[in-house]
Amino acid sequence: MNTIRILLWVILVYYIALHAIYLLLLLIGSLQVRRYNRAITFAEFRRIGESRLSMPVSLIIPCFNEATIICSTIRNILRLTYPQFEVIVVSDGSTDGTMEILAESFKLRRVDRFGRRYIGTEQIRSVHESPDYPNLVVVDKVNGRRADAINAGVAMARYPLLCVIDADCLLEPDALLHMARPFLRDSRVAAVAGVVRPSNGLAVVDGEIVSKGFPRSLIGLNQEVEYARSFQWARIGLSRLRSMLCISGALILIRKHLFEKIGGPWPDAITDDIEFTMRLNRHIHDRRNKEDQKLVFVPDAVCYTEIPEKISQYASQRNRWQRGTLQALWRNRGMIFNPRYGMTGLFGMPFFLIFEGLAAIVELSAWILMAVCLVLGIATGFEIIGMIFLAYILGVFLSLSAVLITESGRLRSATWRDFWRLILAILIDNIGFHQFHLLCRVVGTVEYFFGRRDLGRQMERIGNNHPHHEAHPTPAT
Amino acid sequence: MNLLTIVLYTAGILTLLSILLLGVTIALRIDTDRRLRREAAFRSHAKPILRSFLSGEATLEMTRAVLGKDPHAAIRVLLEESDTLGEKGREKLLPLLSGMPVGQKMLDRLRSRSWEKRLRSAEYLGYLGDDTSLPALMTALRDEVLAVRFAAATSLARLGCHDAVEPILQALDAPGEVSQRRVAEVIQILGARASDPILVILQRPTANETSLGIAARVAGSLRLHRAIDPLRHLLGHESPNVRLNAVRSLASIGDHSVSAAIAALGEDPSWEVRSSVMQALGRLAAGGQIPLLLQGLSDQEWWVRLNAAEALHALGDPGITALRDATDHHVDAYGRDMSRQILQQHGILQPTLQTNL
Numbered sequence: 001m002n003t004i005r006i007l008l009w010v011i012l013v014y015y016i017a018l019h020a021i022y023l024l025l026l027l028i029g030s031l032q033v034r035r036y037n038r039a040i041t042f043a044e045f046r047r048i049g050e051s052r053l054s055m056p057v058s059l060i061i062p063c064f065n066e067a068t069i070i071c072s073t074i075r076n077i078l079r080l081t082y083p084q085f086e087v088i089v090v091s092d093g094s095t096d097g098t099m100e101i102l103a104e105s106f107k108l109r110r111v112d113r114f115g116r117r118y119i120g121t122e123q124i125r126s127v128h129e130s131p132d133y134p135n136l137v138v139v140d141k142v143n144g145r146r147a148d149a150i151n152a153g154v155a156m157a158r159y160p161l162l163c164v165i166d167a168d169c170l171l172e173p174d175a176l177l178h179m180a181r182p183f184l185r186d187s188r189v190a191a192v193a194g195v196v197r198p199s200n201g202l203a204v205v206d207g208e209i210v211s212k213g214f215p216r217s218l219i220g221l222n223q224e225v226e227y228a229r230s231f232q233w234a235r236i237g238l239s240r241l242r243s244m245l246c247i248s249g250a251l252i253l254i255r256k257h258l259f260e261k262i263g264g265p266w267p268d269a270i271t272d273d274i275e276f277t278m279r280l281n282r283h284i285h286d287r288r289n290k291e292d293q294k295l296v297f298v299p300d301a302v303c304y305t306e307i308p309e310k311i312s313q314y315a316s317q318r319n320r321w322q323r324g325t326l327q328a329l330w331r332n333r334g335m336i337f338n339p340r341y342g343m344t345g346l347f348g349m350p351f352f353l354i355f356e357g358l359a360a361i362v363e364l365s366a367w368i369l370m371a372v373c374l375v376l377g378i379a380t381g382f383e384i385i386g387m388i389f390l391a392y393i394l395g396v397f398l399s400l401s402a403v404l405i406t407e408s409g410r411l412r413s414a415t416w417r418d419f420w421r422l423i424l425a426i427l428i429d430n431i432g433f434h435q436f437h438l439l440c441r442v443v444g445t446v447e448y449f450f451g452r453r454d455l456g457r458q459m460e461r462i463g464n465n466h467p468h469h470e471a472h473p474t475p476a477t
Numbered sequence: 478m479n480l481l482t483i484v485l486y487t488a489g490i491l492t493l494l495s496i497l498l499l500g501v502t503i504a505l506r507i508d509t510d511r512r513l514r515r516e517a518a519f520r521s522h523a524k525p526i527l528r529s530f531l532s533g534e535a536t537l538e539m540t541r542a543v544l545g546k547d548p549h550a551a552i553r554v555l556l557e558e559s560d561t562l563g564e565k566g567r568e569k570l571l572p573l574l575s576g577m578p579v580g581q582k583m584l585d586r587l588r589s590r591s592w593e594k595r596l597r598s599a600e601y602l603g604y605l606g607d608d609t610s611l612p613a614l615m616t617a618l619r620d621e622v623l624a625v626r627f628a629a630a631t632s633l634a635r636l637g638c639h640d641a642v643e644p645i646l647q648a649l650d651a652p653g654e655v656s657q658r659r660v661a662e663v664i665q666i667l668g669a670r671a672s673d674p675i676l677v678i679l680q681r682p683t684a685n686e687t688s689l690g691i692a693a694r695v696a697g698s699l700r701l702h703r704a705i706d707p708l709r710h711l712l713g714h715e716s717p718n719v720r721l722n723a724v725r726s727l728a729s730i731g732d733h734s735v736s737a738a739i740a741a742l743g744e745d746p747s748w749e750v751r752s753s754v755m756q757a758l759g760r761l762a763a764g765g766q767i768p769l770l771l772q773g774l775s776d777q778e779w780w781v782r783l784n785a786a787e788a789l790h791a792l793g794d795p796g797i798t799a800l801r802d803a804t805d806h807h808v809d810a811y812g813r814d815m816s817r818q819i820l821q822q823h824g825i826l827q828p829t830l831q832t833n834l
Contacts, residue, residue: 012480038593039593039596039624041596041597041600041624041628042553042556042560042600042601042604043556043557043560046560051662055655111818111821111822112814112817112818112821113818113821113822114811114814114815114818115779116779116780129822158783183655184655184659185624187651187654187655187656382481383480383481383484386481386484386485386488387484389488390484390487390488390491393488393491393492393495394491396491396495397491397494397495397498400495400498400499400502401498403502404498404501404502404505407502407505407506407509408505408509412506412509416506419506423499
């Protein structure tokens, strides 16, 4: 009986600590967003866009069997407002006709192009350029996972900044301007991360986002809330605390020399972006390296990515993310509670381990414990309901805070209808959806410990290239 | 108080807070919607009358009356218009501004304790100010916040204050290539008015390496022929950054007589310098330097090889012939590959897809 009581207290303390940190991140995040917005000067982005001195960027798009969406993504990227950039698409041994579609759409011609290869990759079969788009390069290589494709793209890159995005991503036209700004203001900036939002619900014509909206399905809306929470205050708060240990692979801008120095993403990683971000933190925050560099989060550089709207795909994705998180933590375990990495080692890594990596196990234990308490009569039904309601309302409060921050910026929901749908999603997020998410993560944890290291099945793409999509127009903000 | 009571109290407080948060979010949304509508309506009214004023159709009083309805929105409209019109057009807006309390307010804000207010006013004065704001902006160059100093420097340049070149260089002496680029860009706003101060810096033996690097960069951007001799002298400077900028600037100015002096840096210890030497030789059409460029094809640094091959191509027939020859006979495999790549990129050679490596 005493053991159960102790366990109950441990879990309660865990929850209190977790939510106290969340509230701290919320506070820091909202202050940082406010500070960021107030420091932007008039016509600043236009000046960066017009300047001949803005640092040129190589955008790398790794893709594997993305024939349905890749052309739309490339057209979207080619529309970016930025003085000088090149787009390097790397087909990672696609077998669905991706290369043929690209060749036809962009009139590709084969060329001999030999990049500077600092990082070894699988064999590059051929390199192609487009006479219509001089800044487009397409690389066809033998399959070797996403990280390997990125490294092959980096070998072909010519510019000092690298921007890696996923094949299903769509960027706001000014996203690069916003992401390049920190590099122009502070020479210590090593990499910049931006906001990622679900693209399901956008209407895209020929690569251009013509109207915005939220996903239609409930599972999609729940993920909209989740992304808002993660990107509107959590990341910016963590970046302030030198603890942004997960930069989404969907959007990162990084100095090329640094990327090469730390060896690029690890091809065997389950989630290469998490592992790469941890290694990046490890390099720049290691006092022995004396790098004095920093990672920055930009709250208004927006990238849209396709989220799974089928339960099976969602489960597979979250399972992979959980296994990837555990793998990355294990590979970089030397950082945990290590004062050599400063705040990252003493706060960021332990936070990531305890409240991300092990969160699913702790939460599952809490549910089991509550049931045991109920059965053994240690707690009454009323007490259990009280605890569950507290967890529920904490989740609602944090999600509403994210919405408040979102609504005060340019990412505000397009219509009142979307706004109320989002509120509804927040209210029902903790009734079923959250528990299903927990289940996926528990399965992922168990499978990781049983040695599963594959990438799971690839997500089926729907794409947004539907001119008649019934999304709602966005008012100017 | 037992655990359950604490839990229930906390949950109750959080429920109330959540309801409050929702209320605030809705209020914010309504307010934002209203503000956007109001601003759109003001703009649709103010922009045409401002254009009429600039073309002489609307009177000063009429325009002031319209802009005075929403001073905050009016400032943004005026800033945009000032930005579009450029330096000469900006003067046309001054009568409008003199009647508004904007100018004095901005000067006062330049002394505010909030760095954000100082930043905003330093920036606005560049668009809306006149010569009377120059002393205050010069003082702002000593602000403790770098962003404010940058904004003040940009405004001084925008207002055509050529005396500010040296103070700007002193105020923005930040390390790093990008910072120096930004400073150079600020000074370039002054155009030809920056020439004399830049020459003075280039010829001063005591000038520090950052100032020299920036001055060299600006001299190149302005194509300052009078700077050729001092720049040639800087090719022997101990700092790679200064040598790099001197090479780039001499190439931008385009005087062919400096080719030999630039080529002498073909084996510089810094690869960035070697790379820019190759580029410069191409831009200066230095046909006599083909042997050096062929040597550059086998440099250990990829960028030097690329720029050497590009430079050979830029030389026209003799360079292309040398490149063609290099695809088969260059002593270095990397040099052969790079030659082939560049010839293909320019459509001179068909792809073979066989690497020499």
